[in-house]
Amino acid sequence: MRKVTVPIDMSSEQKSILGMISKRQLIYLIVGGAIIYAYMEPVYNLGPNFMISIIMCLVAAIPVATITALLAFVKMSKHNLHLDHYLIIKMGYKNQIGVWRKGPK
Template sequence: MRKVSVPVDMASEQKVILGVLSMRQLIYIVVGGALIYAYVPFLFNLMAGLPMTVQIIICAVSALPVVVIVIPLGFIKKKNYHMFLDYYLFIKFRAKTQHGKWRKGSRQKKWMEEL
């Protein structure tokens, strides 16, 4: 059987938005931006009596937690596992709920038959 090397990395995500962003990354940016857009104007209007620079600084600091969550989940890749951080965490959290008795071979052991 002949083996042919493929010149394109078939395992990575396709960058569909101008060759820079994948759809998954775009969804993270849109959801993070929508969250920030939802609460920052409310917070800005809430502090109407303060000077403008203080309002802007407080709004920027309040938007920081969303940015700190969205950027790592969407853009940081775990090199050892060849997957992005969101999928890696999804697998780790899902693995804690999987329990079972694993055995080798096709025959059951005596202690398993007694149960």
């Protein structure tokens, strides 16, 4: 049997959006941006002046931006999975564990 070495990584995601990000990453960025956009106006209106409002908006956007970036771009090399896929598998693990009993029940 003949072996041929493939010069590219066939198991990684296709970077289909401008060759830089995948569709999965683009969806995460759009959803994260929409969430930030949805709550920025009320946060901006809480501040007494312009500079404090801008600082409040930046501080309020950091947690959502961090979570979005982690889910979109972090790859766990130990398991060869992206973080979002790994978390989905971990959350479903509890449902896969059965209760094993010996006897008629």
